Amino acid sequence: MVVHPSPPTDVPSLIEAYRHELTSLVNTCDGLRGSEWDVPTQCPGWTVHDHVAHVVHLEDYLSGSDHPAGGEDIRVGDPEHVRNDFGVWIEQGVRARRSVPPEALLAELRTLVEVRTANLYDLDPTLETPVRHVMDQETTFEELARLRLCDIWTHEQDIRHAVDRPGSLDGPGAAQWTSWVLAALPRVVLRRVRPEPGTTVIVESTGPVTGRAGVRIDVDSDGQPVAHELFSGHAESTEDGHGVHDEATPEQVTTISLSTDSLARRAAGRVSTQDTAHQVHGDEDLAARVLDALSLTP
Secondary structure, eight states: OOEESOOOOSHHHHHHHHHHHHHHHHHHHTTOOGGGGGOBOSSTTOBHHHHHHHHHHHHHHHTTOOSSGGGOOOOOOOOTTOOSHHHHHHHHHHHHTTTSOHHHHHHHHHHHHHHHHHHHHHHOOOTTOEEEOGGGOEEEHHHHHHHHHHHHHHHHHHHHHHHTOOOOOSSHHHHHHHHHHHHHHHHHIIIIIOOOTTOEEEEEEESSSEEEEEEEEEEBTTSOEEEEEESSSSOOBSSSSOBOOOOOOGGGEEEEEEOHHHHHHHHTTSSOSTTSOOEEESOHHHHHHHHHHOOOOO
């Protein structure tokens, strides 16, 4: 699988990409009218203001602050979009800043761009350096940076769609998110879609970030389904065991083509398959099942 432009690969490029995505979010919100901060977005239950509050909360917390800001007891209740303990934790962070005026919230985000960048450079991490993660957990610097690239970029796109300011579809966040979605295809098709052995599915991101991923479903020597990743430069299965490498007939190949934006919105669960612009060559019912399953946010 090749994605172009490719996501960052080393520590300096990950830090600069992190800074780029935070700065891009600031620039997206700079100049928003007062009423636009209250516009609902494709992320259920959240306004534009809530998305910025979410990013500010996480970046502040990852910098070492307590959760939620100020330590007050914040009751979330049972909104439909909060489905687990992690969702409660995230919602508390948003609600802690819900009353903060937009100008002050954006000023805090601007400050955090500098604070987070300085902290990461001062840390002088390797890819495997342990760093603070959400809910008092730890992860590696690489995992955190890639997660933050995807999260910040996705919420920026939520805001851009809500206020009709399209853009930022070819930067490092877009590249990282596209790469992750395409890399997940073999697992998603094998475990969630479960098509007949001999089926091949290809998903293409047509741009601005371009990439292609494919999977062929076969069976191993015990008759169990296995997924073989295509376009990877090797023939290893994504599951244990040795698969049967039969060539798929044209009738068994289904190709789904869609833009970077459409792929991102569907994979983030922001729009339904029915509302996702895409083209299919092959089995349209199978393509719909794949897109239904290709929702990667909890």
